[in-house]
Amino acid sequence: MSQSLDRALTLLNSIAKDARTLDDLAEEIGVHKSTVLRLLRTLEQHHFVRREGARYYRLGSAMFDLANQALDSIDVRRSAQPALAALNARTGHTVHLASYDDGEVVYIDKYEGRHSVRMYSRVGKRAPLHCTAVGKVLVAAMPASKREEIARSIEYPVLTPNTITSASDFLAELERVARLGYAVDNAEHEDFIHCIAAPVRGADGEVLAAASMSVPKVLLDYEGLLALVPDLRAATTEASVHSGWTENGKGH
Amino acid sequence: MSQSLDRALTLLNSIAKDARTLDDLAEEIGVHKSTVLRLLRTLEQHHFVRREGARYYRLGSAMFDLANQALDSIDVRRSAQPALAALNARTGHTVHLASYDDGEVVYIDKYEGRHSVRMYSRVGKRAPLHCTAVGKVLVAAMPASKREEIARSIEYPVLTPNTITSASDFLAELERVARLGYAVDNAEHEDFIHCIAAPVRGADGEVLAAASMSVPKVLLDYEGLLALVPDLRAATTEASVHSGWTENGKGH
């Protein structure tokens, strides 16, 4: 809609990956370098980018500042923190908190596991709905019509041999998740990792976010993973209580 | 330089403070609401903002994502982490890591203290040079000419009764800091808090960042604070070593 803004935001994405030079950026978005220069200057005034030496541009402090302000304003993140930190400390596994946004999952918090297996995730990163445990939990909590709308509209990229590949399979899986109250990602997203997830609820019983535990398969087989479900659910229940949820107070 | 971009970035700052409605924002930056709408749409496409319900706008996930990517790319942050985390755990006091940027200090990491006294700081937040221990350390590390240039160009807002208020006083203080190898903020920034800071150095002996410890005055008097200096310096030395610094390897 707004060309210059659109270009500027694209620039930010490029710079985020690695420090860039003016010509790099100009070529990348296909405009004259003087145009890029002017955009960068405006971004620099607002501290969204800063210069490193004479030629390289990096992201600036405004990004950190705004991001942290925004994270602070996500209530569920704060209210779930004690329970999730405890779960992470108790089990040693990686714990994620995620919410639904525009057909995808967004990680809003992460507690790193003690094992050195690096996961390709990060606070703020987005992931597909159909192959993540948190995605299943979040969509399963929606009314049937919304579920179908989402199932129809999303893509089903095949990321591992276990990935769900069709809307009908996805809907069936959601049905199962809604019934059980938790979801499993049996190496459907990353080959060597499987996860379980459960919902965190608010005062009216609505699902605010989903919390998950991710475990490398070499550390724990499928049965061992499922054995962790009660542990996870204890944590999400505690997080829900901190978010205003009451056992019987469902429905407003 | 770029009007629409400038406006859009101003919008982001507003939204960061609290969720805003279209008209709020339009009035705030003094343009027609349709203009704001179009800017917000572009920001929304890039996930820099998201809508909450029909009318409210909040910061979106791209902010978190980019910010975290950028934080990961700050080498000194990662290399200093173990030493600073240990210092924080050992003493229980709030630890900051900061660097110099455009006439101000920017906090690039923070380890929350165990005491409930809330400090008005946050990763990404900026603070003045003349009234912070980290600011003094960072400027004291620069060559004399640069020091003077900075001392002349910055403002000296009075934030507490102890705040340094003139360039000459500031330069004298910098001299002292350079000689001692650490800096003190004796309640010059916030009334009830005093701090000590020391430099973190890289392979060529250059100062990459400054680390500080902030302690409420009610918890520790001035002498008690100074007694923590060896502890802090042990941590910054360890952080420097992790950043490539070697005791004798000064000068490249």
Place this chain on the structure above:
DNA sequence: GACCTCTGTTGCGTATGTTGCAACGACTGT
């Protein structure tokens, strides 16, 4: 040390993208 190249920077005229307006439509609350 002079030359060359590479990259960031500036001034300027033009066309393009952005703006404000006004009318429309969706939603809320009375």
Place this chain on the structure above:
DNA sequence: ACAGTCGTTGCAACATACGCAACAGAGGTC
């Protein structure tokens, strides 16, 4: 059902952001 509020759209006028081409300054090479 009606009024009021707020988000949304189409359009025409204008200002703005664009590309060009020439300049400047740093780094490297001969």
